[in-house]
Amino acid sequence: MELGLKGKVAVVTGASKGIGLATAIKLASEGADVVICARTASTLEEAAKSILDETGKDVLTVVTDVTKEEDCQNVIAKAVEKFGKLNILVNNAGTSLAHSFLEVDSDFWKSDLDLKLFGAIYTSKAALPHMEQAGGGAIVNVTAVFGKTPPKSSLPTTVSRAAGMALTKAMSKDVGAMNVRVNTVCIGLIRSAQIERKWQAESPELTWEEYSRKVGKSIPLGRIGDTEEAANVITFLVSNAASYVSGTAVNIDGGSAPAL
Template identity: 65%
Template sequence: MELGLRGKAALITGGSKGIGFETAVQLTQEGAQVAICGRNEEALKAAAARILERTGAEVFYLAADVTKEEDCRRFVEAAAERFGRLDIVVNNAGTSAAKPFEQVDAAAWQQDLDLKLFGAIHISKHAIAHLRRAGGGAIVNVTASMAKTPLASSLPTTVSRAAGMALTKAMSKDLGPDNIRVNTVCIGLIRSDQIEKGWQASAPEKSWEEYARDPKHGVPLGRIGDTEEAAKVITFLVSDAASYVSGTSVNIDGGKAGAL
């Protein structure tokens, strides 16, 4: 299948590791020009070197904190200047923060919303004019399947991610006339630094394969997913192959979510 990504320009927040990094790899392999940002410049530099080694292509990187609107603007404008256009935005920056309601103070609520919700808002706001000039484009907001059916002690992440889902739907309605598609991927158990820490803390005697396939995770497909699997879905959604897909959510969770 031809994805139609060659020559397109993409920016990815939180691109130095995890799903953001693998999405950068996938898009680069498909011929897109890619810019990544994150807070740690050394981590970005190392990620760019790994992408070059794997794909033979250079990515543009810039240290930026997406909780700050000026950093979002600076990243978007630098990427647009570097590539001469923007076609794709992947709002991936985020961490998992899960506590009972009464243990989440005002600062934690603000920090989570600034990172996961307002980061996507500010990046998208500054990118839209460039997408319009390119004749349209695609935005993917990375959220969480748990946002659809929040569990106890899952705050503030599930609330921030649920807001991201609502943002996705509203944006898709507003931007559709400009041929800008907006979708969200709802992430479940995907291998990450946090999950690996849980593995080392709870079952260091097990191999990763054994831990990932432990029935206690409750994943119908029987295992924790890989970042590459999530990245491939994102790559499809921003490609021409998904040209009539907008305003929807895709669970990437091995079937674990209790909602479609």
């Protein structure tokens, strides 16, 4: 399937590792010019080298703290300055820490919302005029399946993720006339550095595949997902192949979520 991404310009936040890095690699492999951002310069440079090694494409790296609106404006401006336009934004920056309601203090609430919700707001607001000028674009907000059905002691992350879903739906209605599509992917259990550390601490005698099946017994597909599987869905959603898909939430969870 031709995705129509050659020559498109994409910004991916939280792209130094995990789903963000896998998405940047996939976009670059499909011919897009990619800008990656995160808070740490050294990990960004390592990510850029990984992308170059895998795809043969250089990417622009911009050190960015998405909790700061001026940083978000800067990464968008640098992308347009470098490549002349902007077509795609993937709002991936975030963490997955969760606690009970009584354990979460006011500063924790604020920092989580700043990172996961306001980061997406700031980057999207900066990106939209350039997408309109380019004739349209696509935004994907990376959220989580638990934002739909929050379990016990899952705060503040499930609240931030639920807000991200609402933002996606409302934005899609407001910017559709600009030919900009906005969707969200709701992530389930996906391989990450955190999960790999847990694997090495708990079951170093198992291979990754064995550990994945062990932990994923309660998941209908029977395993932990790979970052590339999430990246494939995100790449589809920002591509021409999804040109009539907007305002929707797609679960990437192996069938584990109780909600559609």
